[in-house]
Amino acid sequence: MRKIISSLFVSADGVAEAPDDWHFPYFNDEMGAAIGAGMGTSDAMLLGRVQYEEFAAHWPTSDDEFADFMNNQKKYVASTTLTEATWNNSEIIGGDVLAGIRELKTSDGGDIAITGSLTLVQSLLRAGMLDQLQLFVHPVIVGKGARWFDKLDDSIDLKLTSADVFSTGVLNQIYAPAK
Secondary structure, X not given: OOOEEEEEEEEOOOEOOOHHHOOHHHOOHHHHHHHXXXXXXXXXXXXXXXXXXXXXXXXXXXXXXXXXXXXXOEEEEEOOOOOOOOOOOEXXXXXXXXXXXXXXXXXXXXXXXXXXXXXXXXXXXXXOOOOEEEEEEEOOOOOOOOEOOOOXXXXXXXXXXXXXXXXXXXXXXXXXXXX
């Protein structure tokens, strides 16, 4: 069975919204290696509609070093409203999204990575379908914006499987379901 692995950039006060406004001063080779390690085990991305639309607007014309990877990676978009996914290698999981993701998990392949997509991550946590949660906790208080746990209204037990501190002060925390 494939694993679904979420990686989120988070401020010290839990904000995960708009990391492009506060994340980059803390990005270094250590974080790049940790992100690269996660990308190395996955052969697909799972994105919510909003994250998909943001990425699809940026990556096809980007000359960033990750552009080839992002543009050529298989992408699944969890959405009940999106009707067309034109970005290279993209497929919509619509209708009963959780059932579609369960089916995806049982298909052949490597891990499935989620970057951002807070609503999707929250839904998968509530449904017990997220296999790993990686939080890159940045040493900054943002003060406003969506927090990664905002829509979680029930207790979800996790176990910490590893934690590292980067030289920038970012804490790389990796959690798995406690069950």
